[in-house]
Amino acid sequence: MTEATLCFPLRGTDGVTPEEVLLIEKRRGLGEGWYNGPGGKLEAEETPRECAIRETREEVGLEVDPAALEKAAELTFRLDGDVHTVCHVYRADRFEGEPVTTPEARPEWFSVEEIPYDQMWDDDRLWLPGVLSGRTVVGEFAFEGGPPLDEADFVDHDLGWDVPITDGSTTRSRG
Numbered sequence: 001m002t003e004a005t006l007c008f009p010l011r012g013t014d015g016v017t018p019e020e021v022l023l024i025e026k027r028r029g030l031g032e033g034w035y036n037g038p039g040g041k042l043e044a045e046e047t048p049r050e051c052a053i054r055e056t057r058e059e060v061g062l063e064v065d066p067a068a069l070e071k072a073a074e075l076t077f078r079l080d081g082d083v084h085t086v087c088h089v090y091r092a093d094r095f096e097g098e099p100v101t102t103p104e105a106r107p108e109w110f111s112v113e114e115i116p117y118d119q120m121w122d123d124d125r126l127w128l129p130g131v132l133s134g135r136t137v138v139g140e141f142a143f144e145g146g147p148p149l150d151e152a153d154f155v156d157h158d159l160g161w162d163v164p165i166t167d168g169s170t171t172r173s174r175g
């Protein structure tokens, strides 16, 4: 089981729903060629929050203000019955710097009305709109026919909206 993070930097957050979200086109590894938020796997001794901040820095060069990092979702991805990845999802409405392209990621701002769901993981369209509108969600998603996960079929899901979510790691004691 892998533990990973996703971070969605937001712009134009005066109203309830932000105007724009920063996505990356992933340039290598799992989900290559698809859009997603900046993110990746937890390193040893790292909390999910630390991971989200580090990955956003490494992938697109933005420095997220830790005080503005808000947990929005906890997603479990199963592949052929087994838990493959648990993903901690964050919103971030304060950060420094301008996004830059790196070997891992090409950043691009999207209007929240024009998110390219047809070029993203199949599950994203189910939970990302709610996350961008400020809701919390716990989700479980079943894929079959892998590995790898990004060649498997999305077959089932279960979502719990507006639930309290914890901000610790699922496998480590620090949080």
Ligand SMILES: CNc1ncnc2c1ncn2[C@@H]1O[C@H](COP(=O)(O)OP(=O)(O)OP(=O)(O)O)[C@@H](O)[C@H]1O
Pocket: 004, 005, 006, 028, 029, 030, 031, 036, 038, 039, 040, 041, 077, 085, 087, 121, 123, 124, 149
């Ligand atoms: C199944 N449905 C899914 N829907 C949305 N997002 C998904 C996802 N499954 C994985 N993800 C995310 O994709 C990133 C993988 O990236 P990442 O860990 O960097 O993978 P990659 O193999 O490139 O790792 P290394 O660069 O070798 O560490 C990581 O944020 C992870 O949460």
